[in-house]
Amino acid sequence: MKLKLALLAASMLTAAGPAAADLTFPMLSYRTGAYANNGIPFADGYHDYLTLVNERDGGIGGEKIRITECETAYNTEKGVECYESTKGEGALIYQPLSTGITYQIIPKATADGIAIHSMGYGRTSAADGKVFKWVFNYPGTYWDAASVMVKHIIDVEGGDVSGKTIALLYHNSAYGKEPIRTLEELSKKHGFKLQLLAVDHPGLEQKSQWLEIRRSRPDYVLMWGWGAMNPTAIQEAANVRYPMDHFIGVWWSGSENDVKQAGDRADGYKAVTFHGVGDDYPIYDDLKTHVTDKGLAAGAGDQLGTVLYNRGMYAAMLAVEAAKTAQEIHGTAAIDAAMMRDGMEALEITEEKMAALGLPGFGPAFSVSCADHGGPGIGMIQQWDAKAGEYTIITDQIEPDREVIGPLIEEDASAFAAEAGIEPRACE
Amino acid sequence: MSIEALNLIEVLINGLMAGVMYALVALGFVLIFKSSGIFNYAQGVMALFAAMTLVGLQTGQVPFAHLLNAITGMHVTHFGWNMPSGLAILLTLGVMVGLAFLVERLVLKHLVNQEPIILFMATIGLAFFLEGFGDLMWTAEIKQLDVGLPGGLSEWFEGASMALADPEAGYWGMYVDKLDVTAAVVAALLVISLTLFSQYTRAGRALRAVADDHQAALSVGISLRFIWVMVWSIAGLVALVAGIMWGSKTGVQTSLSLIALKALPVLMLGGFTSIPGAIVGGLIIGAGEKLFEYFVTSDAFHGLTGFNIDATENWFAYVLALLFLVFRPQGLFGDRIIERV
Incomplete structure (x- = not known):
């Protein structure tokens, strides 16, 4: 009897586990x-x-x-x-x-x-x-996204963003802080002023940040948000009448969920993406x-x-x-x-x-x-069409500025390798 | 007036408005704590559940559609109606009253005479259950909430405040969100109604009696169970109001339940047992956190100290509340509890 039970249990375990x-x-x-x-x-x-x-x-x-x-x-x-x-x-x-x-x-x-x-x-x-x-x-990567967004702005501005102000509205977390280093380097290279505005989790209350944006009037606002932070920010942007086509989200701030609550007022909102839209x-x-x-x-x-x-x-x-x-x-x-x-x-x-x-x-x-x-870090810009209720891709593929990003990646990876005691592999 | 002074006034006004929004959530906590000594951890989730139910009814969403479809193989999502907002609000209120009845019947009734910590733990369980139940019933997707409340920048106020500055200065006026003004009016009406209810109605007096002394109230024939259903129903109403206001601002989504985090410092500061305390606490927290953020993110502060500080609002609200607690442990308006040992 005991043997039968053991066999039964063993067969059940085999059935429940993954097939080899x-x-x-x-x-x-x-x-x-x-x-x-x-x-x-x-x-x-x-x-x-x-x-x-x-x-x-x-x-x-x-x-x-x-x-x-x-x-x-x-x-x-x-x-x-x-x-x-x-x-x-x-x-x-x-x-x-x-x-x-x-x-x-x-x-x-x-x-x-x-x-x-x-x-x-x-x-x-x-x-x-x-x-x-x-x-x-x-x-x-995030840094590619930041670079693609800045390149798009440069393109819109006719090739020159010196003297302009670009604000980064970011989720106050490891995720939200990721692009800061790249944007600082890009600001030095292109001569724009970088304004940083942190939003604490979950981002349901952003009055201070948008009052600041309304006061300082940055030429562009980039958003590094996720979850509730995104629709709240787009709603607040609409409230303070910030021009939506100057408000650009990272690819995690560019879904339908983010623009729905603001309704028609979200029309023109942009986000970077690395893939196509629609079905x-x-x-x-x-x-x-x-x-x-x-x-x-x-x-x-x-x-x-x-x-x-x-x-x-x-x-x-x-x-x-x-x-x-x-x-x-x-x-x-x-x-x-x-x-x-x-x-x-x-x-x-x-x-x-x-x-x-x-x-x-x-x-x-x-x-x-x-x-x-x-990968190549290529991105495109998508824009929300509130009337049609969909995003459309409005640019060709944009390549990131690897001249800036490359050394940053190498620097950060080397620091990690030193900290973790990793000997970098030789790659041919 | 200088633009700097006008900016400061703008921050103050918006801080007070934000404080009203926090107070709307805090009110629900106060009502339940005052009458039963229970810190209702589920209050934020109740606001979320109320808002989800309201949108679901408004848009004719079939409740438990995913579950029904999975079990029966059907594909139903909507009934095909668009319910008027007023009717949807009334029906949602009905659902919240039903929820209060169920909470009393299934949870509280079985925990009479238990330690407050046990009741608190029960509300934690309730919060998790209700969040999952809400998701199952109405799905976790973000939903647009529109009950016809005015929203967006008040152009009248912007124009009027523009006149306060020198025309040469290029001042663009103050920003006030019409939704925040509406919330302030609603909160004022709510506080007045709740005060009148507790002072001048029989049920309200019974509620105060229970709040003062459970045993004494029971001895004169007041039904504790009826009071609990009533109080949880009123808290459901407050949750619905908070859900409408916050949902109109951010959309109805699962993170709406986290607005409770904003209510905690308000409660600590205003006191857990005072309705006016929730309002005053909200105003102090809202104005305090916005002014502090404005001050520490200013160029002047950066120039003076060399520090770059931002995103202070979440922690500063708690620091402010703790500072008040040092001097008034029961909060500004809370009842002083003296226990003999």
Whole structure:
């Protein structure tokens, strides 16, 4: 009897655990808490894309994807707990959608040998692959975003911003402070005055900052916000009649959630982005056929085509392409975390590949290398059309000023390497 | 008048207006603490839940749509109506009264005679439950709230204040948000109504009796359970008002519950048991934090000290409240508690 029970228990444990050949993609998502309204569309996009690959293609290279979702509520401690509780399940890659969580799990993931992809967030200097072997932030970093935004302003101003004032309204956190160093350097280079205005979490009250903006009248306001801070800022900007086309958000301050509350008054608001907008891409036909119509959508299926849904989908797509690359490199479909990292480092995204995936022109073509984990940093400017209720891309692809950013990345990465006792890798 | 002086007055006015918004949240805490000695941790979430319910009813959102769709395979999201704001507010009030009834029936009734800390812990549980329940019922997406309240810059005030400066100085007038003015009027009406209710109605007198002494109130036949339902219903009304005001400003989103953080220093300063204290505390905190931020971020301060200080509002409000506590531990208007040992 005891033997039977033991066998039964063992068989149940086997059934409950991951199938040996599954490719495990943990999702550190946040569908609850103060930032849920942004976490949900991203998580839905990420989850739906992986479901699509399972349903349409039968997985990656014949291996099904196993998604293990863990709720972080955008809380760094919970995020670390999620990392610890999922890493032993054969996790291939982590994308926590939180700069705070990313900072905390960089040393852990490095020690555990699991790659992190903090796409357009996290520690900017992780773009230096010589120091950060296990961390990637392609196709662009915060510092790229700051540079692209300034380049756009220079373009609007006819090539000269000397004597102008650019204010940075930022979330008073590690995330919000990220672009300051770059903007200080860019202000020296281009001769504009940088004005810094911090907003404390959660950003529901910004009267002081907007009174200051109304008094000092900066020529442009850049925003590094997240969650409630964004719609509140756009509402306050509209209240003080700040010209919306001079108000530019980073890519985490440029979703539909951010402009809705201000209604028509948000018309003209701009944000930088590193991918396309809307649902006019062939992949949406596949999502409809294989995911939403089958009732397999991660959420209510009402987020498709939104900015953050698209971003989640893009993040998942890059992870899947990296896994395919890893399978090619190592000649096996059943890759492990170390192989996945190799795939990420050898990732090459071409325009043809994007078109074949049903996302023509959606993101930039780029390749990752041993030394460069940050991608090209190319951005575009999107603008909110309140009447149509959608963002439209209004610029061509803008390249960041790597002349300024490159040395900053190297400096910060070297400081981290010295502090953490890391010997930078030699990359050819 | 100099532009510097006018700027200072503008900051002061806006600080007072912000203080009224904080006081709206603090009022709900005071009502419940005053009548039952419970610090209701869920007050911020109640404001969020009320605002979510209001938008849901207004826009004809199907409650628990995600759950229904997942279970039944249907795809329903909206009933297809747009309810008038007044009716939606009344129905939301009904929901908040229902919530008060359920809280009394399912939580408080079972905790009579327990230590205040137990009741406090119960409200923490209630906050987590209500936040999740609200998300499940109405979804966690950001929602636009528009009940027809005026908002945006008051051009009249801007023009009128412009005349206070020298025409040559190029002063552009003071900024006051019409929504903040509306909130101030609503808060004043709310305080007057609550004061009249507690002073001149039978139920109000019963409420004060319970607040003074539970045992004595019970001995003369006052129903503690009825008082609790009543008080939680009124707190629900206050939460609805706070939810409307804050939701109109920032949109209805999950972080709205965090407005409670702004109410805590107000309560510490004004006292946990005084309705006027919540208003006065709000005004002092609002004006104090805005003036301090204005002062420390000024070029003059930077030139004098060499320090770059900003984002002071969150911590300064607590420091200000703590300073008051040194001299008046019960807050400005709170009841002085003397316990024999």
